[in-house]
Amino acid sequence: MKRTTSPPQNKTTQARQNHAEEHSTNARTLIRPDLTPRSLTVEAEYVNRLLGLTLPPKEIVDLLKKMRYDATPDKKTITVQIPPYRTDILHPIDIVEDVAIAYGYEKFTPQVPNIYTSGAQSPTETRDEQLRDLLTGQSYTEVMTLILTNKEHQYARMNLPDEDAVETKSSVSSEHTAARTWLLPNLLSVLEKNRNREYPQRIFEIGDAVTPKGKNNHRLAAAVASPTATYSSIQSDINGILHSLKLDNQKPQPYNHKSFIQGRCAKIPSPRDPTKPLIIYGEIHPHVLANFNIETPAAAFEADLDLI
Structure with missing residues:
Protein backbone atom coordinates (compact mmCIF):
# COMPACT_ATOMS: atom_id res chain seq x y z
CA MET A 1 0.00 0.00 0.00
CA LYS A 2 1.47 3.29 -1.09
CA ARG A 3 1.11 6.31 1.19
CA THR A 4 0.83 9.73 -0.44
CA THR A 5 1.95 12.79 1.46
CA SER A 6 1.61 16.43 0.50
CA PRO A 7 4.83 18.36 0.02
CA PRO A 8 5.99 20.36 3.02
CA GLN A 9 5.03 24.03 2.99
CA ASN A 10 7.62 26.67 3.50
CA LYS A 11 6.97 29.62 5.81
CA THR A 12 6.18 32.02 2.95
CA THR A 13 3.49 29.77 1.48
CA GLN A 14 1.93 29.21 4.87
CA ALA A 15 1.92 32.94 5.61
CA ARG A 16 0.15 33.65 2.31
CA GLN A 17 -2.51 31.09 3.10
CA ASN A 18 -3.02 32.52 6.55
CA HIS A 19 -3.12 36.08 5.22
CA ALA A 20 -6.59 35.75 3.69
CA GLU A 21 -8.95 33.67 5.75
CA GLU A 22 -12.54 32.77 4.97
CA HIS A 23 -15.11 32.90 7.72
CA GLU A 43 -13.39 66.42 -10.90
CA ALA A 44 -10.90 67.26 -13.63
CA GLU A 45 -11.57 70.96 -13.06
CA TYR A 46 -10.59 70.55 -9.40
CA VAL A 47 -7.27 68.95 -10.37
CA ASN A 48 -6.47 71.59 -13.01
CA ARG A 49 -7.48 74.51 -10.80
CA LEU A 50 -5.17 73.46 -7.98
CA LEU A 51 -2.24 72.62 -10.26
CA GLY A 52 -2.68 75.50 -12.71
CA LEU A 53 -2.96 73.11 -15.67
CA THR A 54 -5.48 72.33 -18.43
CA LEU A 55 -5.23 68.55 -18.58
CA PRO A 56 -8.13 66.61 -20.14
CA PRO A 57 -9.57 63.74 -18.05
CA LYS A 58 -7.91 61.08 -20.23
CA GLU A 59 -4.45 62.58 -19.64
CA ILE A 60 -5.11 62.75 -15.91
CA VAL A 61 -6.01 59.05 -16.02
CA ASP A 62 -2.70 58.29 -17.78
CA LEU A 63 -0.81 60.14 -15.03
CA ILE A 78 -12.33 60.72 -13.06
CA THR A 79 -13.27 57.66 -10.99
CA VAL A 80 -10.18 56.43 -9.19
CA GLN A 81 -9.79 52.96 -7.70
CA ILE A 82 -7.56 53.27 -4.65
CA PRO A 83 -5.47 50.19 -3.82
CA PRO A 84 -5.96 48.82 -0.30
CA TYR A 85 -2.32 49.52 0.60
CA ARG A 86 -2.76 53.27 -0.06
CA THR A 87 -4.12 54.07 3.38
CA ASP A 88 -2.73 57.59 3.05
CA ILE A 89 -5.41 58.59 0.52
CA LEU A 90 -8.03 60.37 2.60
CA HIS A 91 -9.23 63.22 0.37
CA PRO A 92 -9.31 64.25 -3.32
CA ILE A 93 -6.36 66.54 -2.61
CA ASP A 94 -4.24 63.41 -2.10
CA ILE A 95 -5.12 62.34 -5.67
CA VAL A 96 -4.16 65.80 -6.92
CA GLU A 97 -0.77 65.44 -5.23
CA ASP A 98 -0.11 62.14 -7.01
CA VAL A 99 -1.13 63.70 -10.33
CA ALA A 100 1.42 66.46 -9.70
CA ILE A 101 4.14 63.90 -8.89
CA ALA A 102 3.40 61.92 -12.06
CA TYR A 103 3.28 65.11 -14.13
CA GLY A 104 6.65 66.16 -12.75
CA TYR A 105 7.35 69.01 -10.38
CA GLU A 106 10.13 70.20 -12.67
CA LYS A 107 7.55 70.99 -15.38
CA PHE A 108 5.72 73.54 -13.27
CA THR A 109 6.74 77.12 -14.03
CA ASP A 133 3.24 92.60 30.54
CA LEU A 134 0.99 94.51 32.94
CA LEU A 135 0.29 91.56 35.24
CA THR A 136 3.94 90.50 35.23
CA GLY A 137 4.78 94.05 36.30
CA GLN A 138 2.29 93.62 39.15
CA SER A 139 4.32 90.60 40.39
CA TYR A 140 2.00 87.94 38.98
CA THR A 141 3.35 84.70 37.50
CA GLU A 142 1.64 83.25 34.43
CA VAL A 143 0.42 79.65 34.58
CA MET A 144 -1.06 77.44 31.88
CA THR A 145 -3.63 74.85 32.94
CA LEU A 146 -5.58 72.20 31.06
CA ILE A 147 -8.83 73.10 29.34
CA LEU A 148 -10.26 69.70 30.34
CA THR A 149 -11.48 69.35 33.91
CA ASN A 150 -14.64 68.00 35.58
CA LYS A 151 -17.93 69.50 36.68
CA GLU A 152 -17.29 68.93 40.37
CA HIS A 153 -14.10 70.99 40.09
CA GLN A 154 -15.90 73.73 38.14
CA TYR A 155 -19.02 73.99 40.28
CA ALA A 156 -19.26 72.01 43.52
CA ARG A 157 -15.81 72.97 44.82
CA MET A 158 -16.54 76.59 43.85
CA ASN A 159 -19.69 76.61 46.02
CA LEU A 160 -21.90 76.76 42.89
CA PRO A 161 -24.90 74.69 41.77
CA ASP A 162 -24.31 72.17 39.01
CA GLU A 163 -24.68 73.65 35.52
CA ASP A 164 -24.30 72.50 31.93
CA ALA A 165 -20.89 72.04 30.35
CA VAL A 166 -19.41 70.39 27.28
CA GLU A 167 -18.63 66.86 28.45
CA THR A 168 -16.38 64.20 26.95
CA LYS A 169 -17.54 60.72 26.01
CA SER A 170 -15.87 57.64 27.50
CA SER A 171 -13.23 59.66 29.34
CA VAL A 172 -10.27 57.62 30.56
CA SER A 173 -9.86 59.80 33.65
CA SER A 174 -12.55 61.10 36.00
CA GLU A 175 -10.45 64.25 36.33
CA HIS A 176 -10.99 65.20 32.68
CA THR A 177 -14.67 64.71 31.85
CA ALA A 178 -15.70 68.24 30.83
CA ALA A 179 -14.35 71.42 29.28
CA ARG A 180 -13.85 74.30 31.69
CA THR A 181 -16.40 77.12 31.61
CA TRP A 182 -14.15 79.54 33.51
CA LEU A 183 -10.52 79.71 34.63
CA LEU A 184 -10.60 80.52 38.34
CA PRO A 185 -11.12 76.93 39.60
CA ASN A 186 -7.93 75.89 37.82
CA LEU A 187 -5.99 78.72 39.44
CA LEU A 188 -7.23 77.69 42.88
CA SER A 189 -6.13 74.14 42.07
CA VAL A 190 -2.63 75.49 41.36
CA LEU A 191 -2.65 77.28 44.71
CA GLU A 192 -3.80 74.06 46.36
CA LYS A 193 -0.84 72.15 44.91
CA ASN A 194 1.55 74.88 46.07
CA ARG A 195 0.18 75.50 49.54
CA ASN A 196 3.46 74.30 51.08
CA ARG A 197 5.35 77.06 49.23
CA GLU A 198 6.19 80.52 50.47
CA TYR A 199 3.51 83.22 50.40
CA PRO A 200 2.40 85.52 48.84
CA GLN A 201 1.54 83.61 45.68
CA ARG A 202 0.24 85.65 42.74
CA ILE A 203 -0.73 83.80 39.56
CA PHE A 204 -2.73 84.52 36.41
CA GLU A 205 -3.83 82.80 33.22
CA ILE A 206 -5.06 84.00 29.83
CA GLY A 207 -6.81 81.27 27.88
CA ILE A 238 -7.98 95.77 38.36
CA ASN A 239 -7.65 99.55 38.17
CA GLY A 240 -4.37 99.06 36.34
CA ILE A 241 -6.02 96.63 33.90
CA LEU A 242 -8.91 99.02 33.21
CA HIS A 243 -6.47 101.85 32.57
CA SER A 244 -4.45 99.66 30.21
CA LEU A 245 -7.61 98.76 28.28
CA LYS A 246 -8.73 102.42 28.24
CA LEU A 247 -11.81 101.55 30.29
CA ASP A 248 -11.27 103.94 33.20
CA ASN A 249 -14.89 105.10 32.95
CA GLN A 250 -16.16 101.60 33.87
CA LYS A 251 -16.97 101.76 37.59
CA PRO A 252 -17.40 98.82 39.99
CA GLN A 253 -20.84 97.75 41.10
CA PRO A 254 -21.88 95.44 43.98
CA TYR A 255 -22.24 91.84 42.88
CA ASN A 256 -23.24 88.57 44.52
CA HIS A 257 -21.37 85.43 43.54
CA LYS A 258 -21.31 82.30 45.70
CA SER A 259 -17.59 81.75 45.11
CA PHE A 260 -16.82 85.07 46.83
CA ILE A 261 -17.64 86.48 50.25
CA GLN A 262 -20.94 88.36 50.17
CA GLY A 263 -20.32 92.09 50.48
CA ARG A 264 -16.68 91.63 49.42
CA CYS A 265 -17.43 91.02 45.73
CA ALA A 266 -18.01 93.41 42.83
CA LYS A 267 -18.29 93.51 39.07
CA ILE A 268 -17.11 95.79 36.29
CA PRO A 269 -19.91 95.98 33.68
CA SER A 270 -19.08 95.36 30.05
CA PRO A 271 -18.89 98.47 27.85
CA ARG A 272 -20.63 96.49 25.10
CA ASP A 273 -23.45 95.16 27.26
CA PRO A 274 -23.78 96.75 30.72
CA THR A 275 -26.05 93.91 31.86
CA LYS A 276 -23.11 91.46 31.64
CA PRO A 277 -20.07 91.58 33.93
CA LEU A 278 -16.77 92.19 32.18
CA ILE A 279 -14.86 91.42 35.40
CA ILE A 280 -15.96 89.82 38.65
CA TYR A 281 -13.63 90.04 41.64
CA GLY A 282 -13.43 89.86 45.38
CA GLU A 283 -12.32 87.77 48.34
CA ILE A 284 -12.68 84.00 47.92
CA HIS A 285 -15.36 82.44 50.14
CA PRO A 286 -14.01 80.41 53.11
CA HIS A 287 -15.99 77.35 51.98
CA VAL A 288 -14.24 77.47 48.61
CA LEU A 289 -10.85 77.84 50.30
CA ALA A 290 -11.66 74.82 52.45
CA ASN A 291 -12.68 72.80 49.39
CA PHE A 292 -9.25 73.50 47.87
CA ASN A 293 -7.41 72.99 51.19
CA ILE A 294 -6.09 76.56 51.08
CA GLU A 295 -5.44 77.82 54.61
CA THR A 296 -4.58 81.44 53.80
CA PRO A 297 -6.90 84.23 52.60
CA ALA A 298 -7.21 84.63 48.83
CA ALA A 299 -8.61 87.22 46.47
CA ALA A 300 -9.20 86.79 42.77
CA PHE A 301 -10.77 88.17 39.63
CA GLU A 302 -11.90 86.83 36.27
CA ALA A 303 -12.56 88.78 33.07
CA ASP A 304 -14.49 87.82 29.96
CA LEU A 305 -12.23 89.33 27.30
CA ASP A 306 -14.82 88.72 24.58
CA LEU A 307 -16.99 91.42 26.18
CA ILE A 308 -14.46 94.23 25.67
Whole structure:
Protein backbone atom coordinates (compact mmCIF):
# COMPACT_ATOMS: atom_id res chain seq x y z
CA MET A 1 0.00 0.00 0.00
CA LYS A 2 1.47 3.29 -1.09
CA ARG A 3 1.11 6.31 1.19
CA THR A 4 0.83 9.73 -0.44
CA THR A 5 1.95 12.79 1.46
CA SER A 6 1.61 16.43 0.50
CA PRO A 7 4.83 18.36 0.02
CA PRO A 8 5.99 20.36 3.02
CA GLN A 9 5.03 24.03 2.99
CA ASN A 10 7.62 26.67 3.50
CA LYS A 11 6.97 29.62 5.81
CA THR A 12 6.18 32.02 2.95
CA THR A 13 3.49 29.77 1.48
CA GLN A 14 1.93 29.21 4.87
CA ALA A 15 1.92 32.94 5.61
CA ARG A 16 0.15 33.65 2.31
CA GLN A 17 -2.51 31.09 3.10
CA ASN A 18 -3.02 32.52 6.55
CA HIS A 19 -3.12 36.08 5.22
CA ALA A 20 -6.59 35.75 3.69
CA GLU A 21 -8.95 33.67 5.75
CA GLU A 22 -12.54 32.77 4.97
CA HIS A 23 -15.11 32.90 7.72
CA SER A 24 -18.58 31.44 7.15
CA THR A 25 -21.25 32.98 9.35
CA ASN A 26 -24.98 32.50 8.78
CA ALA A 27 -24.52 31.61 5.10
CA ARG A 28 -22.20 34.58 4.57
CA THR A 29 -18.55 34.35 3.66
CA LEU A 30 -16.25 37.05 4.96
CA ILE A 31 -12.73 37.33 3.61
CA ARG A 32 -10.19 39.06 5.80
CA PRO A 33 -8.29 41.22 5.20
CA ASP A 34 -10.60 43.01 2.76
CA LEU A 35 -8.46 43.90 -0.26
CA THR A 36 -11.28 45.48 -2.26
CA PRO A 37 -10.15 48.82 -3.79
CA ARG A 38 -11.90 51.96 -2.59
CA SER A 39 -13.53 54.25 -5.17
CA LEU A 40 -13.11 58.02 -5.23
CA THR A 41 -14.45 60.47 -7.82
CA VAL A 42 -12.40 63.57 -8.60
CA GLU A 43 -13.39 66.42 -10.90
CA ALA A 44 -10.90 67.26 -13.63
CA GLU A 45 -11.57 70.96 -13.06
CA TYR A 46 -10.59 70.55 -9.40
CA VAL A 47 -7.27 68.95 -10.37
CA ASN A 48 -6.47 71.59 -13.01
CA ARG A 49 -7.48 74.51 -10.80
CA LEU A 50 -5.17 73.46 -7.98
CA LEU A 51 -2.24 72.62 -10.26
CA GLY A 52 -2.68 75.50 -12.71
CA LEU A 53 -2.96 73.11 -15.67
CA THR A 54 -5.48 72.33 -18.43
CA LEU A 55 -5.23 68.55 -18.58
CA PRO A 56 -8.13 66.61 -20.14
CA PRO A 57 -9.57 63.74 -18.05
CA LYS A 58 -7.91 61.08 -20.23
CA GLU A 59 -4.45 62.58 -19.64
CA ILE A 60 -5.11 62.75 -15.91
CA VAL A 61 -6.01 59.05 -16.02
CA ASP A 62 -2.70 58.29 -17.78
CA LEU A 63 -0.81 60.14 -15.03
CA LEU A 64 -2.70 58.26 -12.32
CA LYS A 65 -1.82 54.95 -13.96
CA LYS A 66 1.84 55.91 -13.56
CA MET A 67 1.11 56.04 -9.83
CA ARG A 68 -0.45 52.53 -9.96
CA TYR A 69 -4.07 53.59 -9.81
CA ASP A 70 -6.90 52.13 -11.86
CA ALA A 71 -8.87 55.10 -13.14
CA THR A 72 -11.75 55.67 -15.55
CA PRO A 73 -12.33 59.04 -17.29
CA ASP A 74 -15.70 60.66 -17.83
CA LYS A 75 -16.61 63.96 -19.45
CA LYS A 76 -15.73 66.05 -16.39
CA THR A 77 -14.75 63.55 -13.71
CA ILE A 78 -12.33 60.72 -13.06
CA THR A 79 -13.27 57.66 -10.99
CA VAL A 80 -10.18 56.43 -9.19
CA GLN A 81 -9.79 52.96 -7.70
CA ILE A 82 -7.56 53.27 -4.65
CA PRO A 83 -5.47 50.19 -3.82
CA PRO A 84 -5.96 48.82 -0.30
CA TYR A 85 -2.32 49.52 0.60
CA ARG A 86 -2.76 53.27 -0.06
CA THR A 87 -4.12 54.07 3.38
CA ASP A 88 -2.73 57.59 3.05
CA ILE A 89 -5.41 58.59 0.52
CA LEU A 90 -8.03 60.37 2.60
CA HIS A 91 -9.23 63.22 0.37
CA PRO A 92 -9.31 64.25 -3.32
CA ILE A 93 -6.36 66.54 -2.61
CA ASP A 94 -4.24 63.41 -2.10
CA ILE A 95 -5.12 62.34 -5.67
CA VAL A 96 -4.16 65.80 -6.92
CA GLU A 97 -0.77 65.44 -5.23
CA ASP A 98 -0.11 62.14 -7.01
CA VAL A 99 -1.13 63.70 -10.33
CA ALA A 100 1.42 66.46 -9.70
CA ILE A 101 4.14 63.90 -8.89
CA ALA A 102 3.40 61.92 -12.06
CA TYR A 103 3.28 65.11 -14.13
CA GLY A 104 6.65 66.16 -12.75
CA TYR A 105 7.35 69.01 -10.38
CA GLU A 106 10.13 70.20 -12.67
CA LYS A 107 7.55 70.99 -15.38
CA PHE A 108 5.72 73.54 -13.27
CA THR A 109 6.74 77.12 -14.03
CA PRO A 110 7.25 79.13 -10.83
CA GLN A 111 5.40 82.44 -10.74
CA VAL A 112 5.90 85.34 -8.39
CA PRO A 113 2.51 86.32 -6.88
CA ASN A 114 1.25 89.68 -8.12
CA ILE A 115 0.08 90.55 -4.61
CA TYR A 116 1.91 90.52 -1.30
CA THR A 117 0.90 90.04 2.29
CA SER A 118 2.58 91.16 5.44
CA GLY A 119 2.23 89.24 8.66
CA ALA A 120 0.99 90.99 11.75
CA GLN A 121 -0.11 90.07 15.23
CA SER A 122 -3.86 89.78 15.66
CA PRO A 123 -5.53 92.48 17.80
CA THR A 124 -6.49 89.81 20.34
CA GLU A 125 -2.91 88.61 20.72
CA THR A 126 -1.64 92.20 20.92
CA ARG A 127 -4.07 92.89 23.77
CA ASP A 128 -3.12 89.63 25.50
CA GLU A 129 0.58 90.53 25.36
CA GLN A 130 -0.24 93.94 26.81
CA LEU A 131 -2.11 92.31 29.69
CA ARG A 132 0.69 89.79 30.27
CA ASP A 133 3.24 92.60 30.54
CA LEU A 134 0.99 94.51 32.94
CA LEU A 135 0.29 91.56 35.24
CA THR A 136 3.94 90.50 35.23
CA GLY A 137 4.78 94.05 36.30
CA GLN A 138 2.29 93.62 39.15
CA SER A 139 4.32 90.60 40.39
CA TYR A 140 2.00 87.94 38.98
CA THR A 141 3.35 84.70 37.50
CA GLU A 142 1.64 83.25 34.43
CA VAL A 143 0.42 79.65 34.58
CA MET A 144 -1.06 77.44 31.88
CA THR A 145 -3.63 74.85 32.94
CA LEU A 146 -5.58 72.20 31.06
CA ILE A 147 -8.83 73.10 29.34
CA LEU A 148 -10.26 69.70 30.34
CA THR A 149 -11.48 69.35 33.91
CA ASN A 150 -14.64 68.00 35.58
CA LYS A 151 -17.93 69.50 36.68
CA GLU A 152 -17.29 68.93 40.37
CA HIS A 153 -14.10 70.99 40.09
CA GLN A 154 -15.90 73.73 38.14
CA TYR A 155 -19.02 73.99 40.28
CA ALA A 156 -19.26 72.01 43.52
CA ARG A 157 -15.81 72.97 44.82
CA MET A 158 -16.54 76.59 43.85
CA ASN A 159 -19.69 76.61 46.02
CA LEU A 160 -21.90 76.76 42.89
CA PRO A 161 -24.90 74.69 41.77
CA ASP A 162 -24.31 72.17 39.01
CA GLU A 163 -24.68 73.65 35.52
CA ASP A 164 -24.30 72.50 31.93
CA ALA A 165 -20.89 72.04 30.35
CA VAL A 166 -19.41 70.39 27.28
CA GLU A 167 -18.63 66.86 28.45
CA THR A 168 -16.38 64.20 26.95
CA LYS A 169 -17.54 60.72 26.01
CA SER A 170 -15.87 57.64 27.50
CA SER A 171 -13.23 59.66 29.34
CA VAL A 172 -10.27 57.62 30.56
CA SER A 173 -9.86 59.80 33.65
CA SER A 174 -12.55 61.10 36.00
CA GLU A 175 -10.45 64.25 36.33
CA HIS A 176 -10.99 65.20 32.68
CA THR A 177 -14.67 64.71 31.85
CA ALA A 178 -15.70 68.24 30.83
CA ALA A 179 -14.35 71.42 29.28
CA ARG A 180 -13.85 74.30 31.69
CA THR A 181 -16.40 77.12 31.61
CA TRP A 182 -14.15 79.54 33.51
CA LEU A 183 -10.52 79.71 34.63
CA LEU A 184 -10.60 80.52 38.34
CA PRO A 185 -11.12 76.93 39.60
CA ASN A 186 -7.93 75.89 37.82
CA LEU A 187 -5.99 78.72 39.44
CA LEU A 188 -7.23 77.69 42.88
CA SER A 189 -6.13 74.14 42.07
CA VAL A 190 -2.63 75.49 41.36
CA LEU A 191 -2.65 77.28 44.71
CA GLU A 192 -3.80 74.06 46.36
CA LYS A 193 -0.84 72.15 44.91
CA ASN A 194 1.55 74.88 46.07
CA ARG A 195 0.18 75.50 49.54
CA ASN A 196 3.46 74.30 51.08
CA ARG A 197 5.35 77.06 49.23
CA GLU A 198 6.19 80.52 50.47
CA TYR A 199 3.51 83.22 50.40
CA PRO A 200 2.40 85.52 48.84
CA GLN A 201 1.54 83.61 45.68
CA ARG A 202 0.24 85.65 42.74
CA ILE A 203 -0.73 83.80 39.56
CA PHE A 204 -2.73 84.52 36.41
CA GLU A 205 -3.83 82.80 33.22
CA ILE A 206 -5.06 84.00 29.83
CA GLY A 207 -6.81 81.27 27.88
CA ASP A 208 -9.96 79.82 26.45
CA ALA A 209 -12.92 78.33 28.23
CA VAL A 210 -15.87 76.66 26.49
CA THR A 211 -19.47 77.75 26.88
CA PRO A 212 -22.18 75.10 27.41
CA LYS A 213 -23.13 75.64 23.75
CA GLY A 214 -19.62 74.67 22.63
CA LYS A 215 -18.29 78.13 21.77
CA ASN A 216 -14.79 79.21 22.78
CA ASN A 217 -14.69 82.03 25.29
CA HIS A 218 -11.44 84.00 25.75
CA ARG A 219 -10.84 84.84 29.41
CA LEU A 220 -8.35 86.21 31.92
CA ALA A 221 -8.18 85.18 35.57
CA ALA A 222 -5.82 85.96 38.43
CA ALA A 223 -5.60 84.89 42.05
CA VAL A 224 -3.60 86.05 45.06
CA ALA A 225 -3.03 83.90 48.14
CA SER A 226 -1.58 85.89 51.00
CA PRO A 227 -2.36 86.85 54.61
CA THR A 228 -2.91 90.38 53.27
CA ALA A 229 -5.08 89.42 50.26
CA THR A 230 -8.20 91.60 50.41
CA TYR A 231 -10.87 93.15 48.23
CA SER A 232 -8.91 96.41 48.20
CA SER A 233 -5.65 94.83 47.09
CA ILE A 234 -7.25 93.07 44.13
CA GLN A 235 -9.16 96.26 43.27
CA SER A 236 -5.90 98.16 42.78
CA ASP A 237 -4.70 95.53 40.28
CA ILE A 238 -7.98 95.77 38.36
CA ASN A 239 -7.65 99.55 38.17
CA GLY A 240 -4.37 99.06 36.34
CA ILE A 241 -6.02 96.63 33.90
CA LEU A 242 -8.91 99.02 33.21
CA HIS A 243 -6.47 101.85 32.57
CA SER A 244 -4.45 99.66 30.21
CA LEU A 245 -7.61 98.76 28.28
CA LYS A 246 -8.73 102.42 28.24
CA LEU A 247 -11.81 101.55 30.29
CA ASP A 248 -11.27 103.94 33.20
CA ASN A 249 -14.89 105.10 32.95
CA GLN A 250 -16.16 101.60 33.87
CA LYS A 251 -16.97 101.76 37.59
CA PRO A 252 -17.40 98.82 39.99
CA GLN A 253 -20.84 97.75 41.10
CA PRO A 254 -21.88 95.44 43.98
CA TYR A 255 -22.24 91.84 42.88
CA ASN A 256 -23.24 88.57 44.52
CA HIS A 257 -21.37 85.43 43.54
CA LYS A 258 -21.31 82.30 45.70
CA SER A 259 -17.59 81.75 45.11
CA PHE A 260 -16.82 85.07 46.83
CA ILE A 261 -17.64 86.48 50.25
CA GLN A 262 -20.94 88.36 50.17
CA GLY A 263 -20.32 92.09 50.48
CA ARG A 264 -16.68 91.63 49.42
CA CYS A 265 -17.43 91.02 45.73
CA ALA A 266 -18.01 93.41 42.83
CA LYS A 267 -18.29 93.51 39.07
CA ILE A 268 -17.11 95.79 36.29
CA PRO A 269 -19.91 95.98 33.68
CA SER A 270 -19.08 95.36 30.05
CA PRO A 271 -18.89 98.47 27.85
CA ARG A 272 -20.63 96.49 25.10
CA ASP A 273 -23.45 95.16 27.26
CA PRO A 274 -23.78 96.75 30.72
CA THR A 275 -26.05 93.91 31.86
CA LYS A 276 -23.11 91.46 31.64
CA PRO A 277 -20.07 91.58 33.93
CA LEU A 278 -16.77 92.19 32.18
CA ILE A 279 -14.86 91.42 35.40
CA ILE A 280 -15.96 89.82 38.65
CA TYR A 281 -13.63 90.04 41.64
CA GLY A 282 -13.43 89.86 45.38
CA GLU A 283 -12.32 87.77 48.34
CA ILE A 284 -12.68 84.00 47.92
CA HIS A 285 -15.36 82.44 50.14
CA PRO A 286 -14.01 80.41 53.11
CA HIS A 287 -15.99 77.35 51.98
CA VAL A 288 -14.24 77.47 48.61
CA LEU A 289 -10.85 77.84 50.30
CA ALA A 290 -11.66 74.82 52.45
CA ASN A 291 -12.68 72.80 49.39
CA PHE A 292 -9.25 73.50 47.87
CA ASN A 293 -7.41 72.99 51.19
CA ILE A 294 -6.09 76.56 51.08
CA GLU A 295 -5.44 77.82 54.61
CA THR A 296 -4.58 81.44 53.80
CA PRO A 297 -6.90 84.23 52.60
CA ALA A 298 -7.21 84.63 48.83
CA ALA A 299 -8.61 87.22 46.47
CA ALA A 300 -9.20 86.79 42.77
CA PHE A 301 -10.77 88.17 39.63
CA GLU A 302 -11.90 86.83 36.27
CA ALA A 303 -12.56 88.78 33.07
CA ASP A 304 -14.49 87.82 29.96
CA LEU A 305 -12.23 89.33 27.30
CA ASP A 306 -14.82 88.72 24.58
CA LEU A 307 -16.99 91.42 26.18
CA ILE A 308 -14.46 94.23 25.67
